[in-house]
Amino acid sequence: MNDGLKPETQLIQDGPFRDERYGAVIPPLYQNSTFTFDSWDALDAAFEDRSGTPTYSRILNPTVQAAERHLAALAGTEKARLFPSGMGAISAALLHCLRPGDHLITLNNVYGPAANLMGSYLPEKMGIQTTFVDGGDLAEVGAALRPETRVLYLESPNSARFGLQDIEALCALVKPRGVRVLIDNTWATPLFQKPLALGVDLELHSVSKYLSGHSDLVAGVVLGKAELVDAIATREAELLGGKMAPFEAWLLLRSLRTxxxxxxxxxxxxxxxxxxxxxxxxxxxxxxxxxxxxxxxxxxxxxxxxxxxxxxxxxxxxxxxxxxxxxxxxxxxxxxxxxxxxxxxxxxxxxxxxxxxxxxxxxxxxxxxxxxxxxxxxxxxxxxxxxxxxxxxxxxxxxx
Ligand SMILES: Cc1ncc(COP(=O)(O)O)c(C=O)c1O
Incomplete structure (x- = not known):
């Protein structure tokens, strides 16, 4: 990744992903499930280097990784993990951050299927308790906090009414209480809003919208510090199988350039x-x-x-x-x-x-x-x- 360049330049200069063999202007598509190695030791070393050397495309694929690196750089963070849909990214992030009996706070006007996931699926399957609040009202969020609150899930601007939440103030309010802040940043894209710099723990997107931009793919992404995103990758992504297809990542690389x-x-x-x-x-x-x-x-x-x-x-x-x-x-x-x-x-x-x-x-x-x-x-x-x-x-x- 060419650090220090403006996004317009960085997204076009594919840098380390350039085709070494033929100098093709577009990086190749690694449309394969598995990767082979010369020896026992080489395969063993690849398994040790889980997030660097691809062994199997559910775990790591070079085309998907190229798109993930661009997205992480754009969001100004360490790591990105792509998912087959925005809901895949949202559900993996929530499952990672919650345990049975935990409490979470989210918004009245949160995206509908995310509201159903938090308001009915997680309560039914995991005994999660969910409180819906306005999100524009700090006092209401403060009053909703409980000792067992583990997640504040934001979406700013939110769906249908496009109301905002003060991200920095909410992070300052809840994080000292051991609450992780997650945000759906699809509306703004990482280009127009940088919630991780304001204290958010995980930034989520439906890649199906502006990031892909051509209405030809459905995908999602989780962005944040390497430790947390890698933990989601090895637990929820690998075990529950939320894997982005290489062709869709290749289409996404095309979209990100513009x-x-x-x-x-x-x-x-x-x-x-x-x-x-x-x-x-x-x-x-x-x-x-x-x-x-x-x-x-x-x-x-x-x-x-x-x-x-x-x-x-x-x-x-x-x-x-x-x-x-x-x-x-x-x-x-x-x-x-x-x-x-x-x-x-x-x-x-x-x-x-x-x-x-x-x-x-x-x-x-x-x-x-x-x-x-x-x-x-x-x-x-x-x-x-x-x-x-x-x-x-x-x-x-x-x-x-
Ligand atoms: C704000 C918002 N978040 C998340 C999603 C879910 O994304 P996906 O359809 O990629 O699963 C959508 C989809 O419309 C959305 O509008």
Missing amino acids: LPARMALHQANGLAVGHFLEAHSGIAEVRHPGLPSHPDHALASRQLSGFSSLFSFTLKTDHLPAIKAFFDSLKLFGRGVSWGGHESLIYSPAISAVKEQPPERLRAMGLAPGLMRVAVGLESPADLTADLAQALEKSQAAIP
Whole structure:
């Protein structure tokens, strides 16, 4: 790894991973399960050097390791371990840090499947006790602490409402009590937010979003000090089998070379679309941490060095046919889940809930029926805002 270089340079200069034999501009893909050795002693030495010499690809693969080294350098930490999905990384990290009977604290607005893992799976399988808090309220977190609290699990900005947590203040509050702090840093990427430097123990990502950036792979990563990440690698990753495929790591290496350029454009496009929506008469609220109107904007400006392009906004109308008219009239936004790819996407977290819940109950959950989550891609913001404008017009025409 070329230490001291800026991320834009480091991610393009593959350094030690360059193809020695032919000088191929892209490093080779080691698409193999096993590795062979000349002698008993050579194989024995390879087993001794578990995190340096590959013997079997569930344990170590050179292509996966190349991507892990880039990710660790980007996050400014010692070690990265890739997983086959973001949920694979999250579950391995939590299993490592918890024992039966432990207590953990997490957020009301944490990513849904992570909420299910912490709120029902771990309590059912391991007797873990989970408290959900706002996360923006230090006193509430302090009051939730118990002698058996072992983990504080953050996600800043969080899902759907994009509320922030003060990472440094929370680490200072809970770490003296023997609590490990884990954070899902997918929204910001390691480029725009460095939570490990603020005291966090483990930084987690869904690599399926901006890090891969092309909507063509699903992966996850755990980042942190070598001792802790290596322990997760030899226990949860090796024993439970959470192994990243070499081809996906090779695709990820391709994606990482353009991460800084893509994120600069995502940031600019996201803010352009956010400003457009905020000025539109059909919109009640825009929740984008990069906009001064966001309640946590001051904290966001201090804690983040840039903004990605996933945010939410709420249509003024509660009338379902008008909400659907907006959603269905969009031509340039794919209707679907996920985010962080080059294409713009739209999703309403209320899609399933509106069928079951009255508007008052959705509001209590922070989910108005007209709440839209938008992932702004790399298309022209002029085309995207024109598309939103025509869909908003259709929506307004459908209000009785
Ligand atoms: C904030 C956040 N964290 C984690 C995940 C899970 O990642 P994966 O789908 O790669 O398992 C997602 C997926 O949408 C997410 O939005």
